[in-house]
Amino acid sequence: MDAAAIERALARMAHEIVEGNPEADAIVFVGLRTNGAPLAHRLATKVGEILGRELPTGELDITMHRDDLNLRETPPAVGLSDIPFDVTGKTVVLVDDVLFTGRSIRAAMDELSDFGRPKCIRLAVLVDRGHREFPIRPDYVGKNLPTSMTERVTVSLAEIADKDEVVIEK
Amino acid sequence: MKKTKFTWQRKDLLGIQELSADEIFHILDTAAAFKQVGERNIKKVPSLRGKTLINLFIEPSTRTRTSFELAATRLSADVVNITANASSLVKGETLKDTALNLQALHADIIVIRHGAAGAPHFLSKIVKASIINAGDGAHEHPTQALLDAFTIREKKGKIAGLNVTILGDILYSRVARSNIWLLTKLGAKVTLAGPSTLVPHVFEQLGCRVTHDMEEAIRDADVINLLRIQHERQRKTMFPSIGEYTAMFGLNKERFARTKPDAMIMHPGPINRGVEIDSDVADCSRSVILEQVTNGLAVRMAVLYLCSGGQPA
Numbered sequence: 456m457d458a459a460a461i462e463r464a465l466a467r468m469a470h471e472i473v474e475g476n477p478e479a480d481a482i483v484f485v486g487l488r489t490n491g492a493p494l495a496h497r498l499a500t501k502v503g504e505i506l507g508r509e510l511p512t513g514e515l516d517i518t519m520h521r522d523d524l525n526l527r528e529t530p531p532a533v534g535l536s537d538i539p540f541d542v543t544g545k546t547v548v549l550v551d552d553v554l555f556t557g558r559s560i561r562a563a564m565d566e567l568s569d570f571g572r573p574k575c576i577r578l579a580v581l582v583d584r585g586h587r588e589f590p591i592r593p594d595y596v597g598k599n600l601p602t603s604m605t606e607r608v609t610v611s612l613a614e615i616a617d618k619d620e621v622v623i624e625k
Numbered sequence: 626m627k628k629t630k631f632t633w634q635r636k637d638l639l640g641i642q643e644l645s646a647d648e649i650f651h652i653l654d655t656a657a658a659f660k661q662v663g664e665r666n667i668k669k670v671p672s673l674r675g676k677t678l679i680n681l682f683i684e685p686s687t688r689t690r691t692s693f694e695l696a697a698t699r700l701s702a703d704v705v706n707i708t709a710n711a712s713s714l715v716k717g718e719t720l721k722d723t724a725l726n727l728q729a730l731h732a733d734i735i736v737i738r739h740g741a742a743g744a745p746h747f748l749s750k751i752v753k754a755s756i757i758n759a760g761d762g763a764h765e766h767p768t769q770a771l772l773d774a775f776t777i778r779e780k781k782g783k784i785a786g787l788n789v790t791i792l793g794d795i796l797y798s799r800v801a802r803s804n805i806w807l808l809t810k811l812g813a814k815v816t817l818a819g820p821s822t823l824v825p826h827v828f829e830q831l832g833c834r835v836t837h838d839m840e841e842a843i844r845d846a847d848v849i850n851l852l853r854i855q856h857e858r859q860r861k862t863m864f865p866s867i868g869e870y871t872a873m874f875g876l877n878k879e880r881f882a883r884t885k886p887d888a889m890i891m892h893p894g895p896i897n898r899g900v901e902i903d904s905d906v907a908d909c910s911r912s913v914i915l916e917q918v919t920n921g922l923a924v925r926m927a928v929l930y931l932c933s934g935g936q937p938a
Contacts, residue, residue, distance in 0.1 A: 516658065519670040519930075529632040530934020532651070533658040569667040 456598060458619035461581065464597030465494070468579055469501035471595050476546055481574065483511040483545045487563050488534055490552035491515075493614035494581055498550055513538035515549075520562035536566070543571035548595075552610040554580040557589035582621055584608050633931045637749045637756040640765035641806040649807060652927050653775050659930070660923035662699060672930055673700035676733040680706045681723070682759070683714065683739045688894055688918070689759050689768070693736045696925035702734070720744060721751055728752045734933055737761075755932040763797050768928060769893050770803035772921040774811065776913055777848055779920070780889055785812030790842050792817075792874065793852035793901055795824045796863070800893050801852060805831050818842030819874055822863040839874050843884050850891040851876060851901050867900055877903045889913055 456464070476482055482502065486495025492514040499512040516534035524530065549563055564576060579595035584602040600623065602608060607624045611617075631651050641649070662670055678697040682690050690706065697704045709715070714723060720739070727735055734755045737745050742764035749756040760766040778784055789808050795801045795817050805828070808815050815833035817824050826835050836842050843849055854870065864870050871877075876890070881903070890902075890912040898904045907914060 519658075519662070519672045521672075524672060524934060525675075527934070529634060530931050532631075533655055533930070535658050535661060565671070569662075569665045569670070571666050
């Protein structure tokens with residue numbers, strides 16, 4: 456996917472989010488660090504343009520809730536979460552770049568629950584590459600990308616990597 | 626906050642002396658993330674679920690032990706506390722045998738406080754569990770120095786270049802030694818001050834300045850860290866009386882008025898009001914004594930997380 460394709464996918468997802476959530480005043484966006492965070496801000500801006508107001512956006516670092524801490528050679532660096540609003544009673548749209556095994560999303564839902572009790576949690580991902588290991592399913596998908604387990608999906612975003620691009624590598 | 630590329634490799638935290646500046650910054654960055662956990666609705670994360678931590682406190686302590694216990698609990702570890710008079714050490718068991726018994730119980734982390742310098746280093750060589758030094762004799766108290774550094778960095782935005790004065794009983798203080806090593810590694814200018822019997826010039830070898838002139842010690846300080854007089858460690862009288870110490874080196878209102886207007890007051894606790902610090906000064910807005918306690922929890926969570934990370938349970 457190039458920059459234009461990513462932009463089109465996000466625009467479509469924004470419209471789907473508005474259509475699917477009649478109680479639009481309770482929508483907040485939370486991106487998974489690192490790549491989900493800029494995507495959450497972009498989606499929030501697009502949905503905000505449709506609704507004519509700004510939507511609260513936060514960022515989540517899921518390291519403390521990972522289920523593979525015991526399997527790694529060294530402890531992964533933990534970062535800061537930034538949820539500058541109360542999530543209780545809100546419709547939280549979790550945003551990530553690539554949905555793969557579903558384990559990150561499990562960790563993100565657990566971590567989000569530490570901040571409060573959302574009314575519901577929706578999942579928006581730019582790319583769904585399949586191979587789920589948990590019963591998790593996205594509500595909004597930018598692109599379904601069938602892959603093999605040996606392939607790598609790399610998402611670059613302008614906010615972090617100076618360009619917008621999704622590539623599959625062998 | 627930017628993520629550091631640095632990866633943590635140690636299983637033990639024995640002291641500050643052997644840490645690099647990168648390792649210290651990595652602990653402080655990690656602690657910043659864990660400090661947030663204390664501000665959430667649910668102040669607990671599952672990072673150390675299934676791990677067992679044993680607080681082996683051969684020397685009495687309330688605040689450090691409580692802080693480690695809370696830190697471990699907030700990381701979802703199980704905690705067992707062992708104190709000197711409740712352990713088999715009073716029945717003649719050696720420290721080594723006590724440690725091997727704890728290992729046989731599958732302890733993952735042993736937090737040890739001991740009157741003998743080097744006790745944690747000794748244990749780290751004989752058990753597989755992570756060893757965290759919670760104070761060994763007059764040697765090191767690494768988590769105290771880390772929480773002091775965390776507090777300085779949080780309040781002042783940096784550590785390098787700051788004038789830090791450590792005041793009081795330096796000779797018998799493990800807090801002073803760990804602080805000196807940490808602050809000089811990170812580029813602060815450290816001044817030690819107090820009675821000449823408690824602040825000998827030999828400390829200049831650690832890269833700091835030694836003075837026995839209270840006025841000069843506090844005049845240019847950005848941070849003033851007051852230490853308690855360690856009566857329990859002094860084998861002979863090191864100064865004529867508590868009253869004289871207070872008159873010469875106590876931080877009272879008059880002296881406080883002559884410090885820099887943004888000088889920050891720190892104290893590792895427990896404070897002796899009216900001895901090394903006046904009540905008014907301890908409770909003023911420039912005193913961060915209680916914030917140090919809060920930050921201690923975050924720093925200890927970070928240390929437990931880092932030292933137990935990566936080893937299969």
